[in-house]
Amino acid sequence: MAAFRPRPEPAEVARVTATAGELLEVLWGRASTAPASASQMRVLLTLEHQDGINLRTLSAALASTPPSTSRLCDRLVAVGLVERVVGRADRREVRLHLSTRGRAFLDDLRARREQELQAVLTLMPADKRAALREGLEAFCDAAALQMHDSGVRSDDRTA
Amino acid sequence: MAAFRPRPEPAEVARVTATAGELLEVLWGRASTAPASASQMRVLLTLEHQDGINLRTLSAALASTPPSTSRLCDRLVAVGLVERVVGRADRREVRLHLSTRGRAFLDDLRARREQELQAVLTLMPADKRAALREGLEAFCDAAALQMHDSGVRSDDRTA
DNA sequence: TATTGTTATACTCTATAACTATA
């Protein structure tokens, strides 16, 4: 029964994936990111993976502008989630770091999001859960590939 | 080979689902919603499913406030995606409708998003795609249940 | 008076342009 898998055409799967994506959006919308706004979240997540980058690099990563990013950082520094450090090699640069509180905040948010997910996943039969995992792992691999390939020239900042 | 499904524990699946969710976010971020902002998108999507609702109902559906929603609608009306109509039964009310252009805009966006998804899905082996579909359909069912249950008192509209 | 919607005002986020400081 669990092995019955009708019509795996991309268009069909795209539809159910899109639906799942929208549900996930609603679900995660409940795991509030307060006291950080959505924009501030993007800064924190970027810094988590590229700690110590300068402001221009950060604003490029966000597809934003230096002034906007500077103001975002103002507030994140003010609430103690981010730290600014003047560059040692080039004193014009500002090195941005996640503070200890910033790190703890992200860990906490992730935990809350995964809890929201688990509340749903435990409602699923074990074999469906296993199918979901199998399918999503392949999806993640394919998505990472696709993003890497088409991401090469989607940077727009080509001068 | 395709039937090997290790450890379907919720925590494990939650992790891969969270990763897939973040990938989807990046993927869809490319299918730009311009000329509508994210907030305007929420208005359009809500109107699509509840055409003709009044402003207060809309603002409640968005978990926003009447003044903010009124301003959002100002701009959507200005660009021709939404229409305001005075209520026939109660002349205080404003009935909000998606315009023809508004509908076309949503159709187009959905098509672009599903194309982004299909580009990824076609990279997956057919059996993984089938597993993904099986798992996601169960996920959607469970998520709908979960949201309905815990949504009962998070709706604020208990009246 | 209670309800629907708008206007008044303020704060965040975003952007472009002008400015300061370093190289």
Next chain:
DNA sequence: TATAGTTATAGAGTATAACAATA
């Protein structure tokens, strides 16, 4: 002069509070 970052100013989105119109 070129580059890194900030400040100046403006527009969109959001909120609370005060208001207008209708019931």
